[in-house]
Amino acid sequence: MKEVTSSYNPRDIEAGVQDYWKKENTYARVKALRKGGKAFFFVDGPPYTTGHIHLGTAWNKIIKDAILRYHRMRGADVIERAGYDMHGLPIEVRVEHQLGFASKKDIEEYGIARFIEQCREFAVTHMEIMSDQFRRLGIWLDFENPYQTIKEDYIESAWWTIQRADERGLLERGHRVVNWCPRCETAIADSEVEYWDETDPSIFVKFPIAGRENEYLVIWTTTPWTLPANVAVAVNPEFTYARVRAEKDDSEEILWIADELVESVLKMGRYQDYTVEGHVPGSDLVGTEYTSPLAGPVPHQSEIRHRVVAADYVELDNTGLVHIAPGHGWDDYLVGIREGLEVFCPVDTGGRFTREAGEFAGMYVRDANDAVIDALGDYLLARRTITHRYGHCWRCKTPIIYRATAQWFLKATEIRDSMLDEIAKVKWYPEWAGSARFHDFVKDSRDWCISRQRYWGIPIPIW
Incomplete structure (x- = not known):
């Protein structure tokens, strides 16, 4: 036995x-x-x-190791196989960075097969590095036989799951609005979107009512770039809307605004005077037709029959009228499907406007906000800025867009109730992890988009 010393050297220990x-x-x-x-x-x-591992992964493994040691000390035969997630965007983005790539075009020029092999080497190398670092933390897991998502047995289990979903009618090829990363040029799941504050334009726009001179619906949006894809305006059928005769610079306009919001909207528009000439419920506005203020720069807009539709989710803020672009928003998409509206999405995989966007073709959508605002001309009632939570790609940190595209989905909504029942049967530690966090995650879930437009992942076994 070594003599006890007065000094403590953690490295030696x-x-x-x-x-x-x-x-x-x-x-x-x-x-x-x-x-x-x-x-x-x-x-x-x-x-x-x-x-390499970081404080989060180290803490995670240390807590798990403590629990497993507790059960071993109580005589349990602990089956504790280590595992590693080795596919997907997290690996691809790191390899792209190593190779100095900025887009999918760089990958295709380099060669997809070569890129995939680089991803494989990166994943395996760092699995070995992480295993060694976990061992040095004193973690006891089966690091000699870890499960790896790149191995055939794991891939085959994923294929089996997809087959079972298909047999149960839970696999669907659908054209829907999804979270889209324009840098990675792929759909991403809701759980792969991270939120933090962005500052964007906040604009109030006048949509001219068809067949009525100087009469407008006033909408508000923080995404001017989606206006070239507008097909409808939503009102809440339960709200009261005011018909307002507003005066500014010796001219008059008739504006439709939610009654409680009239004064604040007109103040932002710098109108000198106004008179409320009448009120109607939102349901009376449904069916009103209007024309796009961007029909000139976006010729396709002149081919759309724009109209007012009802939507219960419209809130009593800003103007009480919501611009609807079914190709660029989930709620908008659902309204569009219900109302038979065109799902117009003139944006390509890289987040640039296509030829269908007319004068805006080729512009990156978020960079096009100013151009769209300028094109509105006198139809722009007011312009401000807003700082709000906005979604970003979890790996490259690019602001996402919402884009209508064809994808494969697992219809989680059809088994949501049974999943919630199973969650309630589990003993959770701590209790709120199940009753609050996981329960709410499942309760609010949509159908799961499982397809990706990338290279390093499990191929979907459908042909």
């Missing part, structure tokens, strides 16, 4: 313990000692093999 465990084959001996005991099965929520 770590090395000594690691050497002892290795020399005595301690982990394997403990496994053998507990063999035949009551089974405790542990599934390792896998970290992405994107680099």
Whole structure:
């Protein structure tokens, strides 16, 4: 036995313990000692093999290790296979960075097969690095036989799941609005969107009512770039809307605005005087036709029959009238499907306007906000800015857009109730992890978009 010293050297202690465990084959001996005991099965929520471990992954594994040691000490036969997530955008983005790539075009010029092999090498190399670092933390898991999402057995299990979903009628090819990363040029799931504040334009726009001179519906939006795709305006059928005769610079206009919001809207529009000439419920405005203020620069807008529709989600803020672009918003898309509206989406995979967007063709959508605002001319009632939470791609951090495109979906909404029932049967630690966090995640979930327009992942077995 070594003499106890007054100094503590953590590096020496770590090395000594690691050497002892290795020399005595301690982990394997403990496994053998507990063999035949009551089974405790542990599934390792896998970290992405994107680099060295960080404080989050270290903390995660240390907590798990403490729990597994507790069960071993109580005599349990613990099945504790390590796991690694080795596919997907997290790996691709890191490899793109290493190779100096900025877009999918760079990957295709480099060669898809070569890029995939680079992703494989990166993932395997960093799996080995992470396993070694976890061992140095004293973690006891089966690092010799980890499950890896790039292995054939794992891929085949995913294919089996897709087949079972198809057999149950839960697999669907659909054309819907999805979260879209214009840098990665792919659909991403709701869980892959991160939110933080962005500052965007906040504009109030006059949509001219068809057949009525100087009479307008006033809408508000924080995404001017979606106006070239407008097909409708939504009102809340339960709200009261005011017909306002407003005066500015010796001219008069008739404006339709939610009654409670008239004064604030006209103040922003710098009108000198106004008179409320009447009120109607929102339901009376439904069916009113209007024309697009962008019919000139976007010729396709002149081919659309624009009209007012009802939507219960419209709130009593800004103007009380919501611009609807079914090709660029989930709620808008649902309204569009219900009302038989055109799902117009003149935006390509890279987030640039297509030829259908007329004068805006070729512009990156978020960079086109000013151009769209300028094109509105006198139809722009007011312009402000707003700082609000906005979605970003979880890996490249680019602001996402919403885009209508064809994808494969698992119809989670059809089994949502049964999933909630199963959640209630589980004993959660802590309790709120199930009753609040996971329950709410499932309760609010949409159908799961499982397809990606990328290269390093599990191929969907459909042809």
